[in-house]
Structures are given as structure tokens and as C-alpha cells.
Amino acid sequence: MKIDPNKDFGNRECPGCAMEVPANQNRCALCGYEFPHASPAKQRLTRWGAIVMIILFILVFLRVRF
Numbered sequence: 001m002k003i004d005p006n007k008d009f010g011n012r013e014c015p016g017c018a019m020e021v022p023a024n025q026n027r028c029a030l031c032g033y034e035f036p037h038a039s040p041a042k043q044r045l046t047r048w049g050a051i052v053m054i055i056l057f058i059l060v061f062l063r064v065r066f
């Protein structure tokens with residue numbers, strides 16, 4: 001099985017001009033759009049933080065009611 005060295009990076013579509021931008025570049029060469037710097041791990045952490053906040057809110061709400 002041959003491994004393509006470019007496969008690790010891949011391409012993503014620029015929201016500004018729909019051009020394919022290499023994933024290792026944070027800025028579109030054509031229109032200058034800057035991609036958000038958040039990594040997938042960080043996004044997962046943010047999602048877990050939101051879930052914990054909702055659970056805490058429900059716990060507080062139940063404690064106030066009963």
C-alpha cells in the first residue's frame with residue numbers, strides 16, 4: 001500500500017471563494033480568507049464543556065425545585 005505524502009494534509013474549501021486550500025495553510029491564497037485555528041481536539045473539549053454546563057444547570061434546577 002502506497003502512502004501519499006499529501007494525503008495527511010488534504011484540502012478544504014474556502015468559504016470566501018470556494019477554492020481548494022491545502023489544510024496545512026490557514027490562509028486562502030486567492031481571497032485572503034483566514035481559517036479558524038481551533039483544532040478538532042479543542043472543539044471536542046468545548047462540546048464537553050457545554051454538556052457539563054447543561055448537566056450542572058439541570059442539577060441546580062432540580063435542587064431548587066425539590
Ligand SMILES: [Zn+2]
Nearest residue numbers: 014017028031
Ligand atoms: Zn478564498
